Amino acid sequence: MVDCDWSNLPEDLLHFIADRLFSVVELKRFSSICKPWRSSVSDVNRSNPFPSRPLIHFNPIPPSETLQDDDDSDNFEPGAFLSRAAFFRVTLSSSSSKGWMIKSDVDINSGKFRLLNPLSRFPLRNSSESINLLEFTVSEIREAYAVLDHANGRFATPEFEKSALVKVKEGEDHHHGVLGIGCDGNINYWDGNVLKELEQMGDHFSDIIVHKGVTYVLDSRGIVWCINSDLEISRYETSLDENITNGCWEDLRFVECCEELYIVDRLSEEIPLKRGAVDLFHYSRTVGFKVYKMDEELAKWIEVTTLRDNAFVMATDTCFSVLAHEFYGCLPNSIYFTENRWPMVFELKNGNGSIITRKSESSKSSFEMFFPSFL
Numbered sequence: 010m011v012d013c014d015w016s017n018l019p020e021d022l023l024h025f026i027a028d029r030l031f032s033v034v035e036l037k038r039f040s041s042i043c044k045p046w047r048s049s050v051s052d053v054n055r056s057n058p059f060p061s062r063p064l065i066h067f068n069p070i071p072p073s074e075t076l077q078d079d080d081d082s083d084n085f086e087p088g089a090f091l092s093r094a095a096f097f098r099v100t101l102s103s104s105s106s107k108g109w110m111i112k113s114d115v116d117i118n119s120g121k122f123r124l125l126n127p128l129s130r131f132p133l134r135n136s137s138e139s140i141n142l143l144e145f146t147v148s149e150i151r152e153a154y155a156v157l158d159h160a161n162g163r164f165a166t167p168e169f170e171k172s173a174l175v176k177v178k179e180g181e182d183h184h185h186g187v188l189g190i191g192c193d194g195n196i197n198y199w200d201g202n203v204l205k206e207l208e209q210m211g212d213h214f215s216d217i218i219v220h221k222g223v224t225y226v227l228d229s230r231g232i233v234w235c236i237n238s239d240l241e242i243s244r245y246e247t248s249l250d251e252n253i254t255n256g257c258w259e260d261l262r263f264v265e266c267c268e269e270l271y272i273v274d275r276l277s278e279e280i281p282l283k284r285g286a287v288d289l290f291h292y293s294r295t296v297g298f299k300v301y302k303m304d305e306e307l308a309k310w311i312e313v314t315t316l317r318d319n320a321f322v323m324a325t326d327t328c329f330s331v332l333a334h335e336f337y338g339c340l341p342n343s344i345y346f347t348e349n350r351w352p353m354v355f356e357l358k359n360g361n362g363s364i365i366t367r368k369s370e371s372s373k374s375s376f377e378m379f380f381p382s383f384l
Contacts, residue, residue: 016043023049035149089158089166091174091187094125094326096151098335099381105146107337109381110322127379128347129325130155130164145383153327156187156199165326167192168204172326173217175224178238188224188236190214196226198240210234210242216328218263220270227261227272231310249301249310264321266330272310273321273328273344274299297362298344298355316342316357323347338377340365345376352376 027039027050040047092114100108112127124133140147156169165172169189176183177198186200194213198205213229224236231249234242249272260275276297300313300321320333323346333341344355354365354375367376 016045018045020045020049035147038147089156091172092130092155092157094130094153094155095149096127096153096322096329097147098150098331099140099383100146102144102146106335108146108335108378109337110150110331110378111381111384112324124384126347127322127324128345128352129350131350133384140383150331151327151329153324154187155326156189165189168197169199171215171217173219173224175219175236176238177240183238188217190217190226194229196236196242205240207236207240207242210244215261216263218265218270220263220265221268225263225270227263229261231261231272233272247303247309262323262328264323264328264330266316266319266321270303271313271321272301273323274301275323275346295346295348295353295355295364297364298357300344300357314357316344318342320345336378338374340375352379 023046027036036050040050094112094114097111097113098108099111100106110127112125113122114125114130115122125131126133154172154174155165156172157164158166168191169187170192172187172189175186175188177186177200184200186198189197189199191197194215196207196214196217198207212232214226214234215229216227218225225245226234226236226242228234233245233248235245236242260277262273262275264271264273275295276299277293277295280292280294282292300316301310302313303309304311316330318333318341319330320336320339320341321328321330321344323344325347331339333339333343340354340356342357344357346353346355352367356362356365365372365375367373
């Protein structure tokens with residue numbers, strides 16, 4: 010093998026590599042290699058080091074100027090902004106076979122890196138504020154967007170309970186904006202200046218995702234729709250077969266797994282809270298999940314009874330899959346989710362699954378990947 014002096018790589022090549030780094034953490038690792046590498050990124054815009062993936066911080070805008078419909082102007086708070094969170098896999102540099110999952114965003118007031126609960130956007134308490142990149146290897150695995158109504162907000166605005174960053178055609182150019190699904194099931198678009206409700210085509214939309222460059226939305230009847238760069242909605246070729254679930258779906262979400270698109274149906278039941286013989290109110294409790302995958306040959310969605318070594322992570326702001334063997338305690342063929350802020354996992358078990366909570370000592374190991382020992 011011929012020895013190579015990596016510090017003498019051509020400057021154009023270093024710029025080429027730096028432009029394709031995925032996260033701020035990777036950029037810091039890159040610049041810490043040696044002085045020439047650090048110099049090659051010295052002119053990077055610190056407020057937006059990745060111009061190909063702009064960070065949209067919407068300036069405070071009066072609601073009357075933001076909304077096209079003045080009758081709804083009191084429904085949208087001024088000062089809303091797009092928050093980007095990222096999921097990372099963290100491993101010991103000395104042993105990278107298994108790791109933990111952390112989630113972070115950047116405080117727009119202080120500019121500091123902060124850690125969040127991976128299954129929600131609540132900040133982790135009593136956690137370390139820094140990670141020694143000499144001891145750990147950090148790689149970004151997923152990003153998630155949410156439109157928050159103010160800098161300290163943890164909840165998405167009602168118009169954007171689910172959000173996706175998209176490119177929209179304006180004349181000959183393309184600009185970034187946000188497509189989201191509101192609590193009313195309608196689809197909204199926002200570019201930081203104008204909030205616009207798209208023409209309603211489906212029946213109460215439940216999720217949105219950008220998959221292989223195409224924006225898909227899912228309605229409550231299990232019908233998949235596509236949104237093009239002109240913000241035009243068209244129906245996808247196939248939808249969930251009503252015979253599978255008797256036409257009754259509850260909480261439908263998209264999940265990407267092995268570069269394929271899945272639909273996850275969260276099943277729940279209403280539990281009455283009683284005082285004596287009187288029902289005070291009912292609350293919803295998750296009892297299971299159904300998973301569906303597009304069969305290209307049959308041109309229809311079919312139920313999946315096993316995820317093999319994959320585990321689905323159902324966070325409040327995005328859903329994705331991981332390989333279970335790459336994370337401490339992660340159960341294969343399972344779905345991780347949160348309910349009433351408690352982390353839970355559903356083991357699929359060929360369609361006849363069971364739910365495990367973290368409330369008992371015996372089950373805590375199943376959630377080890379969310380609770381790194383170094384925090």
